[in-house]
Amino acid sequence: MSELRVLHVNDDPLVTSLVAALLSREGYAVTSINDPTQAISAVVYENFRVVILDIEIPIVDGLQLLQDIKRHDGGIQVVMLTGVVTTSAALEGMRLGASDCVFKPLDGSEKLLAAVADSFATIDRWRTRLRELAQRRKAERQLCDTP
Secondary structure: OOOOOOEEEEHHHHHHHHHHHHHHHOOOOEEEEEHHHHHHHHHOOOOOEEEEEEEEOOOOOOOHHHHHHHOOOOOOEEEEEOOOOOHHHHHHHHHHHOEEEEOOOOOHHHHHHHHHHHHHHHHHHHHHHHHHHHHHHHHHHHHHHHE
C-alpha cells in the first residue's frame, strides 16, 4: 500500500480534509499540504508518484508549480484540481504535463477517484514497459556475448 502515495496541494484545509478522507477510504496514503511553498520539497524528498494540485492557490502560481514538479520528475502524474472553470487554464495545464483536470466543487467523487486510479495505472504501465526493455536488453547482451 505504501506505493499508493498521493500528495495533495491545496490552500483550503476543508478541501484537503475532504480529499484525504475520500482517497484514504480507497486505500491511498495521502499527504496534504496547505502551504504551496512546501510542495516542491515534499516532491523532492518523498516518493510521491501522484500529485493532486489546485491551480488557483495563493503565493504560488499553480501552473508554475506544475512545471516545477514535472521538471523535477517528468514521471510524476499531476491531477489538476480547480474551481475556476476556464478552458484556457485547463488546456495550459494539460500542455504542461498534467494527466487530468478535475473541477470543484467535488459533487461526486467518481471523477477524482478515476483520475487518481488512471494516474497509478499509467505509472504501472511505464514500470512494466521499462522492465520488459531491461529484460530485452539483458537477453540481447547475452546473445552478443555467446561465441
